[in-house]
Amino acid sequence: MDCQKIIDRVYAEVKAGENLGQVAAYIPELSKIDPDRFGICLTSIDGRQYRAGDAEEPFSIQSIAKVLSLSLAFACIGEPIWKRVDVEPSGTAFNSLLQLESENGIPRNPLINAGAIVVCDILCGYFREPKKELINFIRRAANQPDIDYAADIAASEKSTGYRNFALINYLKSFGNIHNDIDQVIDLYFNLCSIKMNCVELSHTFLFLANNGVQLESGETLLDSSRTKRINAIMQTCGFYDEAGEFAYRVGLPGKSGVGGGITAILPNEYAIAVWSPRLNKKGNSYRGMKFLERFTTETESSIF
Amino acid sequence: MDCQKIIDRVYAEVKAGENLGQVAAYIPELSKIDPDRFGICLTSIDGRQYRAGDAEEPFSIQSIAKVLSLSLAFACIGEPIWKRVDVEPSGTAFNSLLQLESENGIPRNPLINAGAIVVCDILCGYFREPKKELINFIRRAANQPDIDYAADIAASEKSTGYRNFALINYLKSFGNIHNDIDQVIDLYFNLCSIKMNCVELSHTFLFLANNGVQLESGETLLDSSRTKRINAIMQTCGFYDEAGEFAYRVGLPGKSGVGGGITAILPNEYAIAVWSPRLNKKGNSYRGMKFLERFTTETESSIF
Amino acid sequence: MDCQKIIDRVYAEVKAGENLGQVAAYIPELSKIDPDRFGICLTSIDGRQYRAGDAEEPFSIQSIAKVLSLSLAFACIGEPIWKRVDVEPSGTAFNSLLQLESENGIPRNPLINAGAIVVCDILCGYFREPKKELINFIRRAANQPDIDYAADIAASEKSTGYRNFALINYLKSFGNIHNDIDQVIDLYFNLCSIKMNCVELSHTFLFLANNGVQLESGETLLDSSRTKRINAIMQTCGFYDEAGEFAYRVGLPGKSGVGGGITAILPNEYAIAVWSPRLNKKGNSYRGMKFLERFTTETESSIF
Amino acid sequence: MDCQKIIDRVYAEVKAGENLGQVAAYIPELSKIDPDRFGICLTSIDGRQYRAGDAEEPFSIQSIAKVLSLSLAFACIGEPIWKRVDVEPSGTAFNSLLQLESENGIPRNPLINAGAIVVCDILCGYFREPKKELINFIRRAANQPDIDYAADIAASEKSTGYRNFALINYLKSFGNIHNDIDQVIDLYFNLCSIKMNCVELSHTFLFLANNGVQLESGETLLDSSRTKRINAIMQTCGFYDEAGEFAYRVGLPGKSGVGGGITAILPNEYAIAVWSPRLNKKGNSYRGMKFLERFTTETESSIF
Incomplete structure (x- = not known):
């Protein structure tokens, strides 16, 4: 063909x-x-x-990048990642928060927002410079040293991202965010900003x-x-x-x-x-x- | 190997x-x-x-048989089957009824009970003798003319199957059961009885x-x-x-x-x-x- | 005034x-x-x-009659009624089935359908002729011996009452219906038929x-x-x-x-x-x- | 007696x-x-x-104080308050976030946390000095000029109040917080701190x-x-x-x-x-x- x-x-x-x-x-x-x-x-x-x-x-590329942060986190810590986030499909969208509640702050999977935020927290706990390490990993996958975060998009997401702020605070209330909220959410918004x-x-x-x-x-x-x-x-x-x-x-x-x-x-x-x-x-x-x-x-x- | x-x-x-x-x-x-x-x-x-x-x-074999009734119904009516049942994972089990409610009686997929009951209803609408046609299909797949429903198991399921009676009545209340409830549920319980x-x-x-x-x-x-x-x-x-x-x-x-x-x-x-x-x-x-x-x-x- | x-x-x-x-x-x-x-x-x-x-x-009068069956059941068995049904408001309508599920078949209160069905079951367990006793109670309250069930309305409700059949089967699956489903639902539909x-x-x-x-x-x-x-x-x-x-x-x-x-x-x-x-x-x-x-x-x- | x-x-x-x-x-x-x-x-x-x-x-007194902030807000703006918050019981606790989601950010009532936060936002929009006005109202009700916020409790609530931060961000994502999040949540935590x-x-x-x-x-x-x-x-x-x-x-x-x-x-x-x-x-x-x-x-x- x-x-x-x-x-x-x-x-x-x-x-x-x-x-x-x-x-x-x-x-x-x-x-x-x-x-x-x-x-x-x-x-x-x-x-x-x-x-x-x-x-x-x-x-x-927005959420597509979540596969890349997940790959890096999985490469770094292996199976223990699944103590922090599950691998099940999330069912109907409107249940996302209900599920977090009934499942004690363990997101359904690492590709929904809540799960990707937990993955960012894992990277923040693993690396001294998580933002730099993550973009380096993506550049190596892309074989392209120019790939970068788009600061303007990240800032824009941050200024209206109340739902993600709600999520990270909610996860924190269950103890499933270990690092500083501001650092983790900054990594998350940058991850989603990549072009x-x-x-x-x-x-x-x-x-x-x-x-x-x-x-x-x-x-x-x-x-x-x-x-x-x-x-x-x-x-x-x-x-x-x-x-x-x-x-x-x-x-x-x-x-x-x-x-x-x-x-x-x-x-x-x-x-x-x-x-x-x-x-x-x-x-x-x-x-x-x-x-x-x-x-x-x-x-x-x-x-x- | x-x-x-x-x-x-x-x-x-x-x-x-x-x-x-x-x-x-x-x-x-x-x-x-x-x-x-x-x-x-x-x-x-x-x-x-x-x-x-x-x-x-x-x-x-219980629910494993649901794949076989689905295959037959899909072979019979093709794509229109998806007007009656969706193909999405169901998320947490406890949502099953909530989802039926919020999605107007369309089961999330044909392999959960609600969906398999709708598939049985489709077979009841398509065949004059759905029970016979279904077992024949399974016998042909198995290349085994002896495969049969287990009447005792079907009867046992029926005598305690209040949740499935609840489901079929609930589906019917949304108009997603077209045939007689007793006939459809009988086919369903027989399907699940196969050994x-x-x-x-x-x-x-x-x-x-x-x-x-x-x-x-x-x-x-x-x-x-x-x-x-x-x-x-x-x-x-x-x-x-x-x-x-x-x-x-x-x-x-x-x-x-x-x-x-x-x-x-x-x-x-x-x-x-x-x-x-x-x-x-x-x-x-x-x-x-x-x-x-x-x-x-x-x-x-x-x-x- | x-x-x-x-x-x-x-x-x-x-x-x-x-x-x-x-x-x-x-x-x-x-x-x-x-x-x-x-x-x-x-x-x-x-x-x-x-x-x-x-x-x-x-x-x-439809659901208004549920207060009367509740009054009779409460007069008959007193506080133990609350082991079978709760006294809390039900919140949003769409949760009714979810709540039954998460609360193990105990309806939120006796004035929603599920709760009123359980009350009918209690009357069926208490009286030899529950249908007669219930209408007699209502006649005494009304000081009106002519009050009666409306057979045509009860039949009409029954012929389309799939959601109530779903509820009673669902309650039964949790063990919260003790009597014959047909008898209980008949009492329920008659209760709702009163004019x-x-x-x-x-x-x-x-x-x-x-x-x-x-x-x-x-x-x-x-x-x-x-x-x-x-x-x-x-x-x-x-x-x-x-x-x-x-x-x-x-x-x-x-x-x-x-x-x-x-x-x-x-x-x-x-x-x-x-x-x-x-x-x-x-x-x-x-x-x-x-x-x-x-x-x-x-x-x-x-x-x- | x-x-x-x-x-x-x-x-x-x-x-x-x-x-x-x-x-x-x-x-x-x-x-x-x-x-x-x-x-x-x-x-x-x-x-x-x-x-x-x-x-x-x-x-x-914690949440008891929510009745007082509600009374003041209701005295100030009257019926329009109900465009921002409903008056229905919330049903089971675990639904709180689900309900906010399905009801577009309108809390079920002003006495649950989400509703009380919206009431605080209303006070922040109405008064130039909402914190002062609220405590003055409470002092007048109490006929006690010494009643005051407990700064240590408010600070303690704030340092662990991730769930309330989640709520206010979530409400904001629906447009139901009009003022600065930090100001509103500060009023809320102070309200709950009163002794x-x-x-x-x-x-x-x-x-x-x-x-x-x-x-x-x-x-x-x-x-x-x-x-x-x-x-x-x-x-x-x-x-x-x-x-x-x-x-x-x-x-x-x-x-x-x-x-x-x-x-x-x-x-x-x-x-x-x-x-x-x-x-x-x-x-x-x-x-x-x-x-x-x-x-x-x-x-x-x-x-x-």
Whole structure:
């Protein structure tokens, strides 16, 4: 099969169809994006890249970055991480706080906000300079020393992030934040601020399709067994309340962000990144979901 | 690798370890089982079988059968099935009824009780003789004309199944049961009453590892694309509130039952059935989970 | 003050205002009512009656009758009743089933459906002929031997009462129904079927304003201390999710029904019944609430 | 009846009985209290006072003070207060955050923490010096210019009050906090820090039994109609998840605090304050509840 041809065709089909949903509007940096931007990049484990549309336009990857902080924390402390956060899907969104309450401050999984905040706390406890270590890890995964936090986005998130302040204080009331609230939340908002384009994003996630090994450097970012486990968590928890739908329609482990990005991987084959800012009702990219469903159907890519 | 040797070794290790948890006690047919029975059978898509322990001892497969009724209903009516039931994991068990309420009588997925009851209603609406058609489908998957409902278990379930009567009436109040309540619940209780041994069970589920094709007959029970989707649903919804844990530790799509059975499949490779009656706190076989975790680690079987 | 004049004036004012909300539509016997019927009767403990509008038009009192079955059960078995049902307000409606689940089948209070079903079960366990005893009790309270169950309404409720069948099965699954489900639910549906007019209804509830003593016969239906406790329960639990609003605006213990009736009492003074079929969003009579708020303000009737 | 004799006898009886439950332990100022302190004072609207035990020992009134801030806010802005906070009982404690979520940041009532924080925000928006105005209002009610905030308790609450920080941030995320978070939470923590003894506390609440009029000064702190409404809110919402139980057993509007204080009023008769630090499982004073139940039974004090 000619991967580029399929990508081009599916890209054209989806672009020709309607573009529904809303762009995330809670901070200006997201709301002012052109809602019709649409980019794709697939990076295969033999290093080839296939692009379409706005593949080189940087965007805010938002929650997609939570997989990277999780990978680093898991590499650092291993299994004890699961004493602080669970690995179960979260069910309906509106239960998030109820679940924290009934489960004594242990977040359902590390890819919802509460869980990602706990992961940031773990990094703050492990490293003397967690902010620096985290971005270094991401740069090594991306093989790109320029990747950086976007200070303006982080500040914007912070100025309106009352719900995340509520979460971290609530977690602290259960004793599940060990470090200073201000330091932890600063790391969290910075994590969510990172910008990449589709080329960089698919490249960054390639190690998860490659048994934890970074392609160019050959560095093992995460051992093979833990890599599979991160993929399993993406599969069950990566899409808010649409994890089942994504498994059903796309059949690959992945993670989405409110910036309209989605990344997914096919183990031992490729990582793919798609970006289109309009979000469906569940908060995932409308065109991103459409593209991945058709692309995986055509290529018969599925872990199932 | 020598599959039989690995099975034998892991079986021996798990058998030598402790056997914790409780046997399901709500009906006599389950509670009077010897809690130390322990059987395994793996059937590969080339037809070989590897057994250990009580592999030929029949047991009540209970909820595992829900995958089979779902497969039949999906084969019959296709995508419209998802208007009646969703494909999302259910989150914490205690929310089941709350979720039905807040989601207007649409069960979270077809593998929880509420969803399986709706699937039975679909079969009652589609077939003139749903009970006969369902068992025939299962016999064809099993390549075993003797498989049958266990009338005594069905009767026992019915006499104490107040929660399921509550569910079906509740579903009906939302208009999501179209047929006579008594007929639908009878089909449901019969479905849950089926007995198989591990050899039969792994054989029955083999079509899901084989793109929907029954091995001996070559019959396509479900087309390839739909087969992948059933596997995706097992992955995200097959283990009550332990779906994430199973994905994390075992890494295969599967389904468990309160009788202590678990079945799992590795696409294009094999189906495996494990049975040990003691259940962990989440309601899944204690030794079954242990065996599958170690077996998949040793064989590096994982979809991730 | 001239009670009749105030009633006439407030009646006229409320009738002149708009009549919003919906008539309950789940059974034909309720949906076909003229939505503009509007009746009032106040009976004082010295036996005088003040009427307005359709005070002599019978209507389905529905849940208002739950106070009467509760009074009888409380008179029969006393404090042990609270082992089976609690006395707390239920909070938001959508929690009803969740609460049953988290509180192990003990309904929040005896005036929600689940609680009233448990009360019916208590009566079924106490009396050989509970249906006869219950209507006799109500006839004695009403001093009216003609009051009876409305077989057609009971049958209609039964044919569509899936949610109540769900509740009773759910309660049974927790062991909180001791008698035959069919007998208990039959008593419950009959209880809800009773028809009275405002004159009869205010007269029937007068004993709760009169320390438990029926006015004409002098019979003590409930002792003085228990009467106060029934009034306390009406105060905190009598208006679904609007109990606080009713306490705030009206300031009297009372109970409403989906037929559009509301009854309320001022201890040692009077019982009042209002009927107007259109219901506000919380399920209480739109005009009934308006009338009682203005009437109690003008007469400065309030327990606070 | 001789009120002092009854108080003395019931006091002695309750003191002779067991003293169960736990002292609130989340801040040292509460945990280090002698758990056997037990004081009572009843102040009647003719100005007489009846005391028993440690009636003159000051204690932290905690949440009882929420009635006072509510009274002031209600006096200031009237009915529009209910656009910001509802008047319904909160149901089970564990729902508090779920309810805020499902009800868009409108707290269930002004006597739970979330509601009291919104009331503090209202005071911050109304007054230039809210902290000063609030304590002045309380001093006028108490006819006691010495009443003051306890800076050490407020600081202690603040240093561990993560759950309240979570709440205020969560409320802010819904737009239901209009002023600076730090200012509002400071007022809230100060409000909860106030210390009084039973004599002062019963005196302070007397205006609620006296149609809003302060006894000595004759000042109308709240008009008669609004006073009744505050009493109605205490009745339905004053005892966390035990509001129904208190209405059932005691039959008076009241409010409790985790410091072990309870105050209750009988309209047009008296205000009573009881203090005993051990709390029952629902968070209300074990002996306080016992005393009030027996005292109101003996004196036949009940609004019902």
